[in-house]
Amino acid sequence: MMNVDKLYAAVAEKGVVCVGLDTDFSYLPADFTDSTKTKAENIVAFNKRIVEATKDVAGCYKVQIAYYESLGIEGMVAYKQTLDYLRANKLVTIADIKRGDIAKTAELYAQGHFAGDFEADFVTLAPYMGMDSITPYLPYCKDNGKGVFVLVRTSNGGAKDFEYEKLQDGRHVYDLVGDKLNTLGKEYMGENGYSSIGMVIGGTHIEEAAEIRAKYKDNFFLIPGYGAQGGTAKDIAQYLINGNGGVVNSSRAVLLAYKKQEGTAFDEAARNECINMRDAIKAECAALNK
Amino acid sequence: MMNVDKLYAAVAEKGVVCVGLDTDFSYLPADFTDSTKTKAENIVAFNKRIVEATKDVAGCYKVQIAYYESLGIEGMVAYKQTLDYLRANKLVTIADIKRGDIAKTAELYAQGHFAGDFEADFVTLAPYMGMDSITPYLPYCKDNGKGVFVLVRTSNGGAKDFEYEKLQDGRHVYDLVGDKLNTLGKEYMGENGYSSIGMVIGGTHIEEAAEIRAKYKDNFFLIPGYGAQGGTAKDIAQYLINGNGGVVNSSRAVLLAYKKQEGTAFDEAARNECINMRDAIKAECAALNK
Numbered sequence: 001m002m003n004v005d006k007l008y009a010a011v012a013e014k015g016v017v018c019v020g021l022d023t024d025f026s027y028l029p030a031d032f033t034d035s036t037k038t039k040a041e042n043i044v045a046f047n048k049r050i051v052e053a054t055k056d057v058a059g060c061y062k063v064q065i066a067y068y069e070s071l072g073i074e075g076m077v078a079y080k081q082t083l084d085y086l087r088a089n090k091l092v093t094i095a096d097i098k099r100g101d102i103a104k105t106a107e108l109y110a111q112g113h114f115a116g117d118f119e120a121d122f123v124t125l126a127p128y129m130g131m132d133s134i135t136p137y138l139p140y141c142k143d144n145g146k147g148v149f150v151l152v153r154t155s156n157g158g159a160k161d162f163e164y165e166k167l168q169d170g171r172h173v174y175d176l177v178g179d180k181l182n183t184l185g186k187e188y189m190g191e192n193g194y195s196s197i198g199m200v201i202g203g204t205h206i207e208e209a210a211e212i213r214a215k216y217k218d219n220f221f222l223i224p225g226y227g228a229q230g231g232t233a234k235d236i237a238q239y240l241i242n243g244n245g246g247v248v249n250s251s252r253a254v255l256l257a258y259k260k261q262e263g264t265a266f267d268e269a270a271r272n273e274c275i276n277m278r279d280a281i282k283a284e285c286a287a288l289n290k
Numbered sequence: 291m292m293n294v295d296k297l298y299a300a301v302a303e304k305g306v307v308c309v310g311l312d313t314d315f316s317y318l319p320a321d322f323t324d325s326t327k328t329k330a331e332n333i334v335a336f337n338k339r340i341v342e343a344t345k346d347v348a349g350c351y352k353v354q355i356a357y358y359e360s361l362g363i364e365g366m367v368a369y370k371q372t373l374d375y376l377r378a379n380k381l382v383t384i385a386d387i388k389r390g391d392i393a394k395t396a397e398l399y400a401q402g403h404f405a406g407d408f409e410a411d412f413v414t415l416a417p418y419m420g421m422d423s424i425t426p427y428l429p430y431c432k433d434n435g436k437g438v439f440v441l442v443r444t445s446n447g448g449a450k451d452f453e454y455e456k457l458q459d460g461r462h463v464y465d466l467v468g469d470k471l472n473t474l475g476k477e478y479m480g481e482n483g484y485s486s487i488g489m490v491i492g493g494t495h496i497e498e499a500a501e502i503r504a505k506y507k508d509n510f511f512l513i514p515g516y517g518a519q520g521g522t523a524k525d526i527a528q529y530l531i532n533g534n535g536g537v538v539n540s541s542r543a544v545l546l547a548y549k550k551q552e553g554t555a556f557d558e559a560a561r562n563e564c565i566n567m568r569d570a571i572k573a574e575c576a577a578l579n580k
Contacts, residue, residue: 022394022395024394024398064395066389066391066395066396066398066399066402067395067398069398069399069402069403069408070398070399070401070402070406071402071406072370072402072406072407072408073363073366073367073370073407075402076363076366077363080362080363098389098390098391098416099356099388100388100390100416100418101356101388102444102446102448103446104312104314105312105354105356105357106356108314108356108357108359108360109356109359109360111360112356112359112360112361112362112365113359116360116361116362117362117363118359118362126388126390126416126418126419127418127451127452128390128416128417128418128441128452128453129416129441129444129446129448129449129453130444130446130447130448130449130450130451130452130453131448131451132446132447132448132451133446133448151418151419154392154419154420156392156393156419156420156422156423157420157422158392158419158420158421158422158423159419159420160420161417161420161421161422161466161470162417162418162419162420162463162466162467163418163419163420165457165463165466166457166458167455167456167457167458168455168456168457168458173452173455173463176451176452176455177452180451
């Protein structure tokens with residue numbers, strides 16, 4: 001079974017929330033941390049509790065590798081342990097690595113993140129260097145059911161600098177990227193109408209949301225920008241099809257939910273936040289008939 | 291002293307060759323590898339011999355992290371040990387990580403690669419998401435003398451897919467990226483006329499080389515594409531100013547030089563290759579008065 005089909009099934013069963021394990025040590029409740037352990041060890045213990053509490057209400061998990069790289073070797077061990085724990089629980093994992101390189105270098109990234117210590121179900125990729133920075137990952141999509149989410153139209157302010165620029169044929173840079181990925185994706189289709197070639201499409205600046213969703217209806221979307229960056233449940237719903245076809249990342253709002261839910265344990269608070277977010281988006285999908 | 295000034299001085303003293311420690315285990319001579327050690331340990335031993343043999347004829351070293359990430363935790367240890375060895379020898383290091391992310395994520399990458407286990411003098415960055423994927427590195431440029439090389443116009447075939455596309459104002463996408471970086475770079479100038487904001491400019495497709503060099507005369511160039519990808523010494527010389535202002539990466543041609551120099555030890559062969567490459571580019575600079 002291809003991972004994109006596993007993701008589709010998980011979203012159908014558990015909803016669109018993608019819990020972002022972008023876990024900074026400072027996010028951990030002071031009374032939870034164990035001073036006899038390293039920061040990285042504490043982060044892993046925290047991640048496990050979050051996963052345990054949310055695994056029946058989250059469609060998948062995204063692990064942002066930068067949070068672990070920043071802690072050096074012990075951080076990379078924590079990254080591996082977090083992925084191991086997710087895999088042991090048969091949960092769908094997205095390694096948010098945004099790698100973008102070519103030829104043998106990209107082959108090695110693919111090997112590093114689709115097999116071995118850092119194995120994940122999906123990776124995120126950056127397209128600047130061109131399609132030859134994507135193709136080295138395809139053998140793993142074909143043979144091992146892996147999938148990729150490539151940056152297309154991101155949710156940050158700087159997206160305007162290059163992604164939103166218009167080309168001579170009237171398309172934005174992100175349209176060109178999306179169009180090429182959509183064409184490529186047709187060769188890597190799963191059983192539920194979605195391709196292993198997914199796209200990162202931000203949940204903010206949704207002016208062209210309907211157009212984007214219609215154009216790329218066989219690409220699964222990884223949608224950042226909900227909450228803190230301004231994306232609302234109504235915005236997000238525009239990018240979904242029958243409440244599926246996308247996952248919506250939430251990191252800090254889930255990990256730090258306990259700060260807004262006084263007297264509630266951090267893991268229970270995270271679970272509540274996932275449920276609230278899932279239901280808010282579900283309600284908007286129903287209202288919009290999406 | 292800023293790292294861009296250290297790099298300028300190293301190039302003036304030792305030449306433009308940037309040795310790429312993109313060390314795949316398969317590159318190691320069979321009679322050098324020690325079967326009681328891991329692949330990663332063997333790679334570190336090999337790297338040290340290459341560095342020892344080339345450190346007076348190479349301007350700097352670039353370590354491509356993908357080669358180490360692909361080996362998981364032990365690979366990351368090898369990555370750290372390679373950087374540690376370069377730092378202990380006071381050599382200028384470029385971490386070829388091509389990271390591209392925003393906000394806190396980018397801050398953490400900066401922390402991870404400009405301090406701690408994986409500290410390097412320069413990192414490479416990818417600009418797709420916009421200038422807010424570059425700015426989080428700037429405090430380290432200002433306060434710690436660090437520098438960045440941002441992808442502008444790369445040497446691979448896929449560069450044509452997005453980088454070479456023309457915008458409505460007639461500029462290529464890479465021109466827009468380069469222009470914004472050049473403007474930003476003026477706030478981070480070193481003592482020798484070069485900024486801590488460098489650019490990756492491929493040594494192939496050199497049609498606009500003179501124009502690019504003239505436009506971005508205060509940005510140091512990291513130049514891939516020499517040799518295997520088709521860039522000649524004459525091509526490369528177009529991108530230099532008085533034989534400086536750029537470093538030219540060579541990885542496989544240096545690491546595997548022993549395969550073309552029968553009877554010569556791998557480290558001596560690597561040294562010979564650096565000298566030949568340095569002198570070939572120097573001669574073309576002299577001929578072109580660059």
